[in-house]
Amino acid sequence: MRVAIGADHAGFRLKEAIREQAAGVELVDFGTHSEDSCDYPDVAGAVATAVAQGEVDRGILVCGTGVGMSMAANKVAGVRAAACSDTYSARLTRAHNDANVLCLGARVVGPGLALDIVQLFLDTAFDGGERHERRIEKIHALEPRAARAGG
Numbered sequence: 001m002r003v004a005i006g007a008d009h010a011g012f013r014l015k016e017a018i019r020e021q022a023a024g025v026e027l028v029d030f031g032t033h034s035e036d037s038c039d040y041p042d043v044a045g046a047v048a049t050a051v052a053q054g055e056v057d058r059g060i061l062v063c064g065t066g067v068g069m070s071m072a073a074n075k076v077a078g079v080r081a082a083a084c085s086d087t088y089s090a091r092l093t094r095a096h097n098d099a100n101v102l103c104l105g106a107r108v109v110g111p112g113l114a115l116d117i118v119q120l121f122l123d124t125a126f127d128g129g130e131r132h133e134r135r136i137e138k139i140h141a142l143e144p145r146a147a148r149a150g151g
């Protein structure tokens with residue numbers, strides 16, 4: 001499996017820890033490469049685009065909370081990014097949502113839990129089936145929708 005990984009300055013150290021522990025996957029590192037301040041949407045956009053274009057199978061993004069990365073990554077059509085801080089969500093977002101990007105908060109989860117979450121995200125297959133596929137199609141049907149004044 002080919003996996004894109006990226007982080008901002010807050011997630012840099014956890015990204016490096018994930019890189020050290022990831023066995024059996026080919027990681028493609030989209031930076032950042034130090035703890036110097038940078039903007040998480042830049043990294044999220046690069047990783048999400050690699051996933052959406054099929055250059056990699058999945059993506060992992062790390063920032064302080066995981067939230068900013070997930071907001072940015074989900075703007076890219078075809079991406080289903082999930083911010084997870086527990087193993088149950090990590091497993092279910094693969095099984096039910098077929099999440100293709102995992103977002104982690106380095107200021108929220110410790111490295112041990114984060115590595116377990118990564119393992120589940122990589123190891124858990126999508127359950128498939130009409131019910132889940134229909135719902136995922138409905139997620140992506142929302143992508144081109146433009147905001148309208150007055151809802």
Ligand code: RB5
Pocket residue numbers: 008010011040063064065066067068069
């Ligand atoms: C950076 O301070 C922080 O805002 C960022 O890492 C992330 O948590 C945003 O969602």
